[in-house]
Amino acid sequence: MAGLSRLDGKRVLVIGGGGAGIGRSIVRACAAAGAAVVVVDVDAARAAEATDELRATGHVAHALSGDVRSLEQLEALITGAAERLGGLDILVTVVGGQVAFVPAVKLHEMADEDWDTVYELNLRYVARAVRHVLRLFLEQGTGGNIVSIGSVTGFMAAPKQAGYGAAKAGLYSLARTVAAEYAADGIRMNVVAGGAISTAVNTGSSDAWVPEIPAGRYGTSEEMAAAAVYLASDEARYVTGQQIVLDGGVSVRGPFPE
Template structure:
């Protein structure tokens, strides 16, 4: 796929899935804006991309702060002229750490404000620019298979992932008239740490035969935002190696 001269914002691009997504777009010719709350991680991602011959700009951004989001989009337009693609990946990594009976209203609000509200605000501001592009734009929201299934004590995490999935089809309908597609990806088990430390049982519970890697999600982003795939909008793409389709019976 060719993203030559398109401008892409990737939030939470300092590590893991977000970093790999940013690298993938840069490798295909895009100008990539690294939006990351952690300055050290964000700068490292941008430096890695430039070292690999790509174009990257790091902009500090906390997606729980509306002013940061507005500033991010303004800086992107100043640097590259427009916004063509937005990948909403940023979120609180340990959003499901608190137990049900100990989960406070403040913790709940922090998760929802950073992750669900941040996704909405980021899309709103980027869409204001995209709607003026000759070819509109494309948005991908990174949700999770946790929007479809759960483990105990994951209420806040499941709620914000479910919200992102619902936001996706709502925004797809709203923004369609402006030439903007909105889709979501629901990753399953994507290992961002030591892949070699995984066990055979970890891989075998996936019909695809292995645990996922960040590159699997990056490829899905490229597909959903390709100018050749404009007919795909409002979709939820599950990328989990078939794990959620496998019935597991406990003895």
């Protein structure tokens, strides 16, 4: 399968930062593969910009805005997306990170509230979104697919990113559990684990990190999106509870650069 057939006719919700960075690339890739897309971003203007871009090229796209840290808003966003698309086939969760939200410090120096922030943005909202969309998938009775953006810090040493790494490890565990519990219902969950990916957050440190990457460069958000589309497609219909690692070889050397 290639081109539009990869996600042709699928209904996709990209939640958490769908209007920028890796999320925006995933939105574009899903639409290019034939899917109708709902874009969720905490910034309403970014979400609208992303959907306007898709509509201008003839794609079906809707924009929603809300704070995924709020259970009420998160569930309303998922329900609203399903209403706009007439159901959902695929959920992609994106937002995460540490350095954009809290200081990068050693574990004994990390404030309790900073740990909570990292946990909230990297695992808790994802678990809540997965729980809610599972109910929807089961009610629809047609299976479903979940793809989450993870990180190599979930399975390798990550100096000054203890909270982030612990949350991403939990994300992979969540995917394995979903696979074990819901594969018989036609529901899959997988993770795209990124290494050093070029985004607005880490571009400033790219020169310092490149020597640590065997491939000699940062990965791109488009490469992350391509992996997400593969996992979302029927080409990966026998893949569940797994991680695809995009890190240019970083994880074979370790630890992750500070």
